[in-house]
Amino acid sequence: QKEVEQDPGPLSVPEGAIVSLNCTYSNSAFQYFMWYRQYSRKGPELLMYTYSSGNKEDGRFTAQVDKSSKYISLFIRDSQPSDSATYLCAIPQGGLTFGKGTHLIIQP
Amino acid sequence: EPEVTQTPSHQVTQMGQEVILRCVPISNHLYFYWYRQILGQKVEFLVSFYNNEISEKSEIFDDQFSVERPDGSNFTLKIRSTKLEDSAMYFCASSDPLSGPVAPQHFGDGTRLSIL
Numbered sequence: 001q002k003e004v005e006q007d008p009g010p011l012s013v014p015e016g017a018i019v020s021l022n023c024t025y026s027n028s029a030f031q032y033f034m035w036y037r038q039y040s041r042k043g044p045e046l047l048m049y050t051y052s053s054g055n056k057e058d059g060r061f062t063a064q065v066d067k068s069s070k071y072i073s074l075f076i077r078d079s080q081p082s083d084s085a086t087y088l089c090a091i092p093q094g095g096l097t098f099g100k101g102t103h104l105i106i107q108p
Numbered sequence: 109e110p111e112v113t114q115t116p117s118h119q120v121t122q123m124g125q126e127v128i129l130r131c132v133p134i135s136n137h138l139y140f141y142w143y144r145q146i147l148g149q150k151v152e153f154l155v156s157f158y159n160n161e162i163s164e165k166s167e168i169f170d171d172q173f174s175v176e177r178p179d180g181s182n183f184t185l186k187i188r189s190t191k192l193e194d195s196a197m198y199f200c201a202s203s204d205p206l207s208g209p210v211a212p213q214h215f216g217d218g219t220r221l222s223i224l
Contacts, residue, residue, distance in 0.1 A: 032210045043112070043199050043215030044151060051210075088151065092210060094166055095141050095153035 003027065004089055006099035014107050019076040023089035023099050026070065033065055033072045036088040038101065044088055047074070079106045110134045112216035114200050120222045121190050129185045129219045131200030140183045141201040141213060142175065144168070151199065157183065187221075195223045 006023045013019055025033075032051055036044035050056045050063045050072075062075040072089055086101040113132045121127045133140050142154040155165040157175055172188045183202075187194055197218040203211040 034210070041217070043201070043217045045215065046212045049210050049212075095143070095156050095164065096151075096213060097153065098151040100150040 003093065003097045004091055004099040006089055006102050008100050008102060010103040010105055012105040012107060013079060015079060015081060017079050017106075019074075019079050019083070019104060019106075021074040021076075021087045021089075021102050021104065023072045024070055025072065025089075025091060027093075028067065028070060030091045030093070032092050033063070034090040034092070034096070035061075035063055035074045036090055036098070038086045038088060040085075044098075047087075081106045081108050112200055112202055112214050114198075114216035114219050116219060117217070118220045118222070120224060123192055123223050124189050127187050127190055127221065129187075129198050129200075129221070131183045131185075131216060132181050133183055133200065133202030134204075134214055135181070137202035137204045137214070139163075139203045139205055139211065139213075140175075140177070141203075142185045143199040143201065143215075144196040145199065145218075146193075146196040154185070190221075190223045192223050195221060197221070 004025050034049040035047040038044045048058050050065050053065050053067045056063045060077045064073040084106045086103045088101040089099045090096045115130045140157040143151050145151045153166050155169045156163045174186045176184050199215050199218045201213040201215045203213045205211050
């Protein structure tokens, strides 16, 4: 069973829309959950991380964890063309275990 | 802002040859990592390194791989006898264990390794 799963997309939305990106995970023992952003031909960069359940907000980004359903989400408000990238969820296991990433396209 | 740098950006090597990928982690970081990303697939953990020894490795990191910190600034990944399936993007990362309960890993922009 895969540790972390993501829909690879692509997900295309108009500028200004609210974006919802999602992952599921397999092991209920996981406590920390991370979101990385990867631009084309670049390394992943950490956007934010959350601990256990609940929400965490950072500017236009909100990370949410639902441990009962093993579901993690990243919401982007007022999406911009510069948000176009691949978004990776990750858990700190074996270094980091990444999902496959969702390719997001924000249309101007 | 300090960053992780990797060289070369693209390495082309004949199958069976040895290759060394180089990384300069962020200077005050103490944990170092290598990951790989085969085209179209997920980023996969290879190995972590702390205090001059491997702290954790994945199943991918078999005997053909080795890592070294030859001096105070560089961190290298050596692949002894390359195979076609080693073709991938290789990312180096580093982290500061004192930066909190989950030390963010900072990634370089990768070395694209092409095995012919």
